[in-house]
Amino acid sequence: MAITSAAASPEPNEVKEQPKGISAWGIAWRQIRRDPGALIAMSVIVLLVLVAIFAPQLSPWDPARPDRAVSFRATPPSAEHWLGTDRAGRDVLSRLIYGARVSLAVGFGSQLLSLFFGVLFGLVAGYFGGIVDTLVSRLIEVLQAFPSLLLLIVLSVTIGPGLVTAYVALGIVGWSGVARLVRGEALKLRNSEYVEGARALGARNARVLLRHVFPSVLPSLIVIYSIGVGGAIIGEATLSFLGLGVQPPTPSWGQMIADGQSYLTTAWWISVFPGLAIAIVVLAFNFLGDTLRDALDPRMRGR
Numbered sequence: 313m314a315i316t317s318a319a320a321s322p323e324p325n326e327v328k329e330q331p332k333g334i335s336a337w338g339i340a341w342r343q344i345r346r347d348p349g350a351l352i353a354m355s356v357i358v359l360l361v362l363v364a365i366f367a368p369q370l371s372p373w374d375p376a377r378p379d380r381a382v383s384f385r386a387t388p389p390s391a392e393h394w395l396g397t398d399r400a401g402r403d404v405l406s407r408l409i410y411g412a413r414v415s416l417a418v419g420f421g422s423q424l425l426s427l428f429f430g431v432l433f434g435l436v437a438g439y440f441g442g443i444v445d446t447l448v449s450r451l452i453e454v455l456q457a458f459p460s461l462l463l464l465i466v467l468s469v470t471i472g473p474g475l476v477t478a479y480v481a482l483g484i485v486g487w488s489g490v491a492r493l494v495r496g497e498a499l500k501l502r503n504s505e506y507v508e509g510a511r512a513l514g515a516r517n518a519r520v521l522l523r524h525v526f527p528s529v530l531p532s533l534i535v536i537y538s539i540g541v542g543g544a545i546i547g548e549a550t551l552s553f554l555g556l557g558v559q560p561p562t563p564s565w566g567q568m569i570a571d572g573q574s575y576l577t578t579a580w581w582i583s584v585f586p587g588l589a590i591a592i593v594v595l596a597f598n599f600l601g602d603t604l605r606d607a608l609d610p611r612m613r614g615r
Contacts, residue, residue: 343607350603356596364412373403375410376561386579396581398571404585407563411586414564415593418478418548418557419541425483427537430490431529435521437491438498448491455488464547468556478557482547490536497529531608535601542597549590565590 344350363370372394378384378401379393389396395404437448455463467481501507502525510520551557552566560567565586572582 341607344603347603349599353596353600353603356592357600360412360593360596361416363409364416367409367413371403371406371409373406375402375406375563378402386575386582388579389581395585396579398568398582399575399579404568404581407568408565408586408589411563411565411568412589414475414552414558414562415545415548415590418475418482419544419597421479422482422544422547423486423537423540425479426486426490426540427533429483429487431494431526431533433487434491434494435498435525438495439502439517439521439525441499441502445495448495452488452492452495455485456492460485460547461550464551465554465556468551473551473556473559475558475562478548478551481551482544485547486540486544490533490540493532493536494529497532498525501525501528531604535605535608538604539598539601542594542601545590545594545597 344354373379379397380401382393382397382401384401385397386399386401387393387397393403393405395408397403398407433448433451437445463485464481467484468477471477471480498521507520507524510524515523548557548564549566549569552564553570555570557566558564568586569583572579572584575582
């Protein structure tokens with residue numbers, strides 16, 4: 313009897329079972345809350361979103377209008393202009409605040425476009441296979457064979473510079489990677505028991521894809537989206553730096569860096585502050601993406 317009791321009792325080092333009543337998302341959120349780095353990254357992102365939303369209220373100056381008191385020239389940071397003015401006499405802080413709107417809009421919007429096409433083509437290719445899978449796979453390989461920057465430049469020149477160009481170009485460049493990941497997951501899931509059971513019960517292919525296959529790849533898509541937003545912000549800044557993105561007088565961080573590249577020794581603040589903003593925001597999105605990957609992947613929990 314004693315032996316039976318000892319065998320039934322759990323060992324001290326035995327891994328505890330997952331608490332009942334808590335979803336995988338709840339476990340992930342609990343792990344994120346325990347990570348100070350992830351909380352800092354989320355705080356930076358939330359702060360940036362609030363700055364972009366309330367830019368008219370937070371901006372001390374008109375970002376497109378020069379301050380005539382400085383005689384249309386670059387002035388260093390001061391009590392009146394906290395981050396200085398650019399070579400046209402415009403307040404750098406105000407342009408930085410309004411530039412956050414462009415960066416976030418392009419980052420979030422282009423990644424939504426990438427996810428839409430990536431999920432659509434990836435699910436169809438992986439689930440149906442055959443000639444559909446072959447065609448989609450060849451298209452993905454063709455797109456990924458081109459350097460991303462070169463493809464961005466070609467698309468921007470073809471469509472024409474502007475905000476819409478940044479959306480479309482970054483969305484087209486990014487969807488192939490998403491499609492490859494989703495295709496691999498769909499290939500693994502299309503012959504699983506619950507998918508076969510749903511088909512046996514008469515469920516249509518669209519319902520099987522949306523109700524059974526797509527939820528399984530959703531955690532990976534959230535991680536890809538978080539990291540992809542940071543990459544899209546860099547892509548938008550690159551296009552604006554080259555003059556192929558957002559056009560003046562709309563402020564853009566990449567455009568601000570380009571405006572100050574010839575004045576780094578005499579007016580360093582024109583380029584340094586938008587460069588720091590890009591670095592901080594991209595690091596925040598990448599760090600949050602890494603944390604989400606560790607939290608949403610059951611194989612990574614507890615490491």
